[in-house]
Amino acid sequence: MKSQKAKHKALFRYTVIYLAAAAVMFVSLFPFLWMISTSFKPTSETFTRIPRLIPKSPTLDNYRMVLGETMIPKYFLNSLYVAVLTTAISIVVASLGAYGFSRFRFPGRSPALIMILGVQMFPSQVIIIPLFIVMKNLALLNTHKSLLVSYTTFTLPLTVWMLKGFFDEIPRELEEAALIDGCSKLGAFTKIVLPLSLQGIVASAIFAFIGAWNEFMFAMTFINLEELKTMPVGLTSFFGRFTVEWNPLMAASVLFTIPSLIFFALVQRNLARGLVAGAVKG
Amino acid sequence: MQKQVSGLNKGMGRAYARPASKSLLGEIKKNSMAYLFILPAMVGIFAVILVPLAQAIIISFKRYYILDILREDPPFIGLANYATILSDPQFWYSLRITIWFTFACVALTMLFGLLIAILLDQDFPGRDIVTVSVLVPWVIPRVASSILWKWIYDDQFGILNYMLSKIGLKSFANFPWLAKAGSAFWAVIIVVVWQSVPFIAVSLLAGLRTIPDEVYEAAEIDGAGFWQKTTLISIPMLRNLITILIVMSTIWDFKVFDQMFVMTEGGPAGSTMVLGIYTWMMAFGRLQMGLASALAMIMFALVMIVTILYLRLLMREETF
Incomplete structure (x- = not known):
């Protein structure tokens, strides 16, 4: 019974930690990844209404x-x-x-x-x-x-x-x-x-x-x-x-x-x- | 923090307690080598920082229009530059938004910095990856990140408006973040906070690591939860470090220039003209060196008040 409760507590703790970690990583990394992604995209993929993080046809142009x-x-x-x-x-x-x-x-x-x-x-x-x-x-x-x-x-x-x-x-x-x-x-x-x-x-x-x-x-x-x-x-x-x-x-x-x-x-x-x-x- | 700071200075003071009876001249003679060691650094700081500071004070009392100095020596006009500034509504507006800007940046930076430090102080698989990710915004040069965020904020093709409209906020579909007075101000705050949080988080994390586990264990036995441990142990024990970081951030954010200049140039219509930008534009846009120096001196006085507070705090923390 007690270990059941402890398990729940640990599960809750990890859920909170990983949700927070995911949010922190997204905010820290996404703008940087977006910079890299844009730098490898052709213009046609930049001025589009549906942007993608991974370029469809990456280019070194x-x-x-x-x-x-x-x-x-x-x-x-x-x-x-x-x-x-x-x-x-x-x-x-x-x-x-x-x-x-x-x-x-x-x-x-x-x-x-x-x-x-x-x-x-x-x-x-x-x-x-x-x-x-x-x-x-x-x-x-x-x-x-x-x-x-x-x-x-x-x-x-x-x-x-x-x-x-x-x-x-x-x-x-x-x-x-x-x-x-x-x-x-x-x-x-x-x-x-x-x-x-x-x-x-x-x-x-x-x-x-x-x-x-x-x-x-x-x-x-x-x-x-x-x-x-x-x-x-x-x-x-x-x-x-x-x-x-x-x-x-x-x-x-x-x-x-x-x-x-x-x-x-x-x-x-x-x-x-x-x-x-x-x-x-x- | 205490541990860290005293670590920096450990081993000092014991072998070199100064004999009380020595005369000042004798002390100087005995340590003549020391003056040679510090001479180059002191000459540099004196010539490139302190002398210009004195010159800035003098210029602030002159009518110094840079195109005029080819013809005549700039005349002294007493406190006229200061009087002009104090009756200039743009100055009061700039001062007000600079204070608001600083307050918002410091509050948000400290809040997120503390939350992230607490997160990174937990034990969980994958923590190192999160720690390294947190540092990334700090690594990007300020000018590069300002341009990057301008792209993110782009009204038509920016990723921010795309994401906001994706989650149902359709009214943001073409929102011109940097072209509206209120949103431009907050848009720059977000960028500055984004870049300042890593330093604060890493410093606070270093501080958290110096709190012995036993303190938390004792609290747990007494039935303290996460919230109590944070507010009753972590924050009070890091009080000095937190205060120092607040003071440092206040000084930095008060002087903000790069991000604001690249992203808005003080616009739209002067709405984000913080003192740092206003002073620079007065000097190198309007070429009014006298007025600009007076503005700079007012900035200097405000920063010095906070700096003195900072030095007193440090002095309490450290023995030199």
């Missing part, structure tokens, strides 16, 4: 058109260039800074850390106006340098904060032993701390990359030459011109999503870590 007849490949490479360089500079600068914050108790440390946390919350609209004027005066508008300078700095608070967390977990005794053996402080950092926190460095690098890969407002403001545009801005202007050509647009969007999809997959295990104080939003 949209990808062929996007890759062969538009600026999308150029935008993509521009984004890749800016994002990779941003990530590299940001990680070098941030790991030095994070090590300083992690291993030293110096006067001014707490105010500096609080500033780093606070700066992340600034609305970009405040910074973009004076930065635009500075870039204009330095003749840096319409160069990738303007984006590199901005993005590197904007990712620093996050990367410093995340890396500091990872460095804090490495026992100090390891470095002390190296120092006794005659290693310099910088040597202890590069030979002991950095290799041990490789996982953290990869995670921080991926967040820096995704930040730069996604950025829209600065890229739109600083760059208006077609051949220098990054993916978000290029896609938007492409969108303006081909407003009803959903199939190539979705193909371009899929291409735009692939790098961040790969990187998210790599970082997945570290996702929950250091995020709250780190304030990332994809």
Whole structure:
């Protein structure tokens, strides 16, 4: 009798869980699947009154058109260039800074850390106006340098904060032993701390990359030459011109999503870590 | 959360308790290496964030029409820009809808984030697949997802109207979601919430995992059901984490730009002109840098109030 009741209870529990899980999966995945589906459809299957998720006659034409007849490949490479360089500079600068914050108790440390946390919350609209004027005066508008300078700095608070967390977990005794053996402080950092926190460095690098890969407002403001545009801005202007050509647009969007999809997959295990104080939003 | 955060800092403080008798100068000298380590990062933040912030304050007191600066130095006009803005009905409208937008996004994001976190905290076969699916909206770049949703919302061929008319809501057959003031506002909220929920859900899930099973077991012995366990244990124990996430989301959603710009550009007829868009358009559409800086400073002041709250909460949570 009792086991009968328990069985009913378990059945009820699983029914609720799987109904909820199905709803969550549908809402999370369907729009993404719809993007992929549209990107493989011919126009005739798009402008129809009875849409289907699986294309009847799938085609690569949209990808062929996007890759062969538009600026999308150029935008993509521009984004890749800016994002990779941003990530590299940001990680070098941030790991030095994070090590300083992690291993030293110096006067001014707490105010500096609080500033780093606070700066992340600034609305970009405040910074973009004076930065635009500075870039204009330095003749840096319409160069990738303007984006590199901005993005590197904007990712620093996050990367410093995340890396500091990872460095804090490495026992100090390891470095002390190296120092006794005659290693310099910088040597202890590069030979002991950095290799041990490789996982953290990869995670921080991926967040820096995704930040730069996604950025829209600065890229739109600083760059208006077609051949220098990054993916978000290029896609938007492409969108303006081909407003009803959903199939190539979705193909371009899929291409735009692939790098961040790969990187998210790599970082997945570290996702929950250091995020709250780190304030990332994809 | 507590566990996690203190984990980040464990091992600090014990080996390096500062001797009380040292002088400040001696401390600086002793740690001179530290300043070298942090120098590049601090110079960057100073030059590209803090100096521009100071410049923005100055510009907000000037009549700064960008086409004029070729001819003359922009003159100081005191608080005139602020006076103009405060008497501008569009500003008050933008402020009002930005606050509503933020409130709706944060409330919905937290609600769904918590529900999904609770779901993912249950033990059931297939949970990992659900967890990975939940992350997908976060992975899609904001601009790409905005364009994707524009396609979903398309009045004639969009999949949303098709689904709604399939389930009997025939009046939605050709509903122009983004071309009507009220629905455009909510349509963007749905997209922002869709993209924000994964982060909140994952953070809350990490928090839920730190609550020891024994606490729930003890509650079960006392006859607590699912509802009691959630409202009397999970939520109170995650109070600090939930507060921090609410504050962070508030700041993010208040600054919304990308999705709104791509999907509506502040339209139709200025009805979704949130402060973030209004400020950008004032600067780079109308080229009124002075007025735009004043607007940006007002945004900044509002965000800073919330940020200070955020930092105080964090400070309570962590020891630096």
